[in-house]
Amino acid sequence: MNPILSLEQVSKSFGETSVLHPISFDLQRGERICILGPSGCGKSTLLQMVAGLTQASSGSLFIDGQPVEQGSHYVPPEKRPINMVFQDYALWPHMTVRQNMAYGLKRQKVSKQELDARLERLQKLLRLEGLLDRRPSELSGGQQQRVGIARALATEPSILLMDEPLSNLDIKLRTDMRNELASLLGQLSIATLYVTHDMMEAFAIADRILVLRDGAIDQLAKPNELFERPASPWVAQLMGYHN
Numbered sequence: 078m079n080p081i082l083s084l085e086q087v088s089k090s091f092g093e094t095s096v097l098h099p100i101s102f103d104l105q106r107g108e109r110i111c112i113l114g115p116s117g118c119g120k121s122t123l124l125q126m127v128a129g130l131t132q133a134s135s136g137s138l139f140i141d142g143q144p145v146e147q148g149s150h151y152v153p154p155e156k157r158p159i160n161m162v163f164q165d166y167a168l169w170p171h172m173t174v175r176q177n178m179a180y181g182l183k184r185q186k187v188s189k190q191e192l193d194a195r196l197e198r199l200q201k202l203l204r205l206e207g208l209l210d211r212r213p214s215e216l217s218g219g220q221q222q223r224v225g226i227a228r229a230l231a232t233e234p235s236i237l238l239m240d241e242p243l244s245n246l247d248i249k250l251r252t253d254m255r256n257e258l259a260s261l262l263g264q265l266s267i268a269t270l271y272v273t274h275d276m277m278e279a280f281a282i283a284d285r286i287l288v289l290r291d292g293a294i295d296q297l298a299k300p301n302e303l304f305e306r307p308a309s310p311w312v313a314q315l316m317g318y319h320n
């Protein structure tokens with residue numbers, strides 16, 4: 078089967094500054110790839126290109142075998158079967174949890190019945206029962222992020238993008254949510270690109286880890302392979318080897 082997402086020699090520069098060097102990789106159906114790397118290495122830029130929020134400087138992107146970016150051909154974000162979860166949740170403050178979750182579905186023209194069914198499923202899955210009529214300010218950070226995830230899943234995207242979804246949470250909550258998210262994503266088997274600078278998170282969540290450094294892929298491998306056969310001194314250091 079063809080991969081759900083393919084990047085072929087995709088690069089990004091801002092003016093003279095090259096942020097991502099030509100990068101190629103495939104995300105398989107149902108696969109979770111964690112993009113792991115230090116702050117400023119280009120992780121968010123990479124996700125934003127996949128989402129279509131920023132255009133690549135060169136290269137091609139394919140979703141489900143169809144080009145979404147290739148030469149002058151460019152499919153805008155709202156036409157891509159993708160949804161995104163952000164670090165800062167980005168919930169609408171004036172809307173209830175229910176309205177936030179339903180927001181992305183406006184364009185999809187789903188029936189009221191289907192909408193209710195999806196919200197019902199998601200409130201159970203993300204343990205949001207009893208919270209649907211609250212506003213974001215009446216929720217804890219962990220609950221707000223669960224709403225952010227529910228909102229993204231409500232549109233039933235083919236690809237889920239998550240940009241450091243847990244980094245705004247305090248350390249205890251982050252550990253709890255990490256395990257919860259790992260189990261949730263495992264159940265969903267939705268193709269996911271998950272950005273983090275936290276190795277524990279990457280190990281808990283990833284089928285494969287893409288180590289990004291200075292805009293280039295250092296290694297893309299299963300977690301145990303990174304540990305057993307680090308491809309560079311940098312990856313070795315990341316895995317805790319000392320020389």
Ligand code: ADP
Pocket residue numbers: 091096114115116117118119120121122123
């Ligand atoms: P990360 O998410 O890994 O922390 P980013 O993708 O946000 O990294 O940023 C990578 C680099 O690109 C940084 O040096 C950042 O300053 C630069 N950058 C990101 N967005 C822009 C922009 N719109 N204009 C200029 N430089 C940018």
Ligand code: MG
Pocket residue numbers: 120121122240
């Ligand atoms: Mg970032």
